[in-house]
Amino acid sequence: MASFRSNNNFHKKRLRRKRVIRWVLLPLLLISLSLVTYGAFLFNKAESVMEESYNPIDREGKRAVNPFDENFSVLFIGVDDSNKRQFEGNSRTDALMLATFNQDDKSIKLLSIPRDSYVHIPEKNIYTKINHAHAYGGVELTLETVEELLDVPVDYYVKMNFDAFIDVIDALNGIEVNVPYTFTEQDSQDRKGAITLNEGFQTLDGEEALALARTRKLDNDIERGKRQQEIIKAIIKKAVSVKSIGNYTDVMEAVGKNMTTDLRFDQMKSFIEYATAGSNLNTETLNLAGSDSRIDGIYYYQLDELALAETIATLQLHLNISPDDPAATTTDTNSDSMTSDQTTANDGQSMTP
Numbered sequence: 001m002a003s004f005r006s007n008n009n010f011h012k013k014r015l016r017r018k019r020v021i022r023w024v025l026l027p028l029l030l031i032s033l034s035l036v037t038y039g040a041f042l043f044n045k046a047e048s049v050m051e052e053s054y055n056p057i058d059r060e061g062k063r064a065v066n067p068f069d070e071n072f073s074v075l076f077i078g079v080d081d082s083n084k085r086q087f088e089g090n091s092r093t094d095a096l097m098l099a100t101f102n103q104d105d106k107s108i109k110l111l112s113i114p115r116d117s118y119v120h121i122p123e124k125n126i127y128t129k130i131n132h133a134h135a136y137g138g139v140e141l142t143l144e145t146v147e148e149l150l151d152v153p154v155d156y157y158v159k160m161n162f163d164a165f166i167d168v169i170d171a172l173n174g175i176e177v178n179v180p181y182t183f184t185e186q187d188s189q190d191r192k193g194a195i196t197l198n199e200g201f202q203t204l205d206g207e208e209a210l211a212l213a214r215t216r217k218l219d220n221d222i223e224r225g226k227r228q229q230e231i232i233k234a235i236i237k238k239a240v241s242v243k244s245i246g247n248y249t250d251v252m253e254a255v256g257k258n259m260t261t262d263l264r265f266d267q268m269k270s271f272i273e274y275a276t277a278g279s280n281l282n283t284e285t286l287n288l289a290g291s292d293s294r295i296d297g298i299y300y301y302q303l304d305e306l307a308l309a310e311t312i313a314t315l316q317l318h319l320n321i322s323p324d325d326p327a328a329t330t331t332d333t334n335s336d337s338m339t340s341d342q343t344t345a346n347d348g349q350s351m352t353p
Helices: 003-017 030-040 041-052 130-148 167-169 206-214 221-240 242-256 265-275 307-321
Strands: 072-079 093-102 108-111 116-120 125-127 154-161 175-179 183-184 196-197 202-203 257-259 283-288 290-295 298-303
Touching: 041 242, 041 257, 041 265, 072 130, 072 307, 093 130, 093 202, 093 307, 108 130, 108 307, 116 130, 116 298, 125 265, 130 154, 130 242, 130 265, 130 307, 167 206, 175 221, 196 206, 202 206, 206 307, 221 283, 298 307
Parallel strands: 072 154, 108 283
Antiparallel strands: 072 093, 093 108, 116 125, 154 257, 175 202, 183 196, 290 298
């Protein structure tokens, strides 16, 4: 009986690792990975992982930014590329998060972009949900769309398919977060009612953190984004702690096989300065205000223009650029030819909120 249980648990664990998880996997895992320079073995391991993940994109006219001595930004793209869905071509993004880094005060701003945000898609010249940009033009069009929306340059990208989320949390021996309310949610294998969390501050394992990250039964996508940001902060805190350094091999393996980026390994080492800031690291989370709307019967998240302008100003100030700076990327989107897209792209996901 004990052997059967052991084999069954092992089988479940393998299935769990293959399950695509709807979650944006932490901008600042890069910071935790940069700490591997503290040991020769881990350094070589990280370098090998990052070399396999390196996938630069040729963006015409894009200025090279040195993250060692300049302010810079990274767009984190979460894509649902599950084997279960068996996608052909590009899928939609399930989560987008822009991180801006300021060299002077070693501060970071994290902006969650709701996946249903109604935006202009360059090249296609249409208005639709921002998560369609990846389906239409992959990472490159996603970067262009975010740059146009936020009027700031996106210097680098990190794209992940989320298979690693549970493994990363478990490799860090769990994270401490506040659960805002009691709820029941399905687990990573879609078993209904498998996870129940009670309200309060507590340590969560990978499955529990996943349930907290993706539930929206009692609120909405905006609150969901805020919970995800709190989980990110919890992982940052755990990842830069001395106690977790011995787990970096597991973390790197979980992340590396499920990630592509145009950041080279030597550039990632610039994150050490942020990581070593420790408890003095100033990380601010931002969200895009808006409201629910329907256009031609399709649900969209309509961004509040005044709040968007304030967010843009905050990001430009953090990157030390001005609206007139060539680095800012304003594009005129007031064409009369703009249309609202009503396609479901190619990922078969529901258009409901």
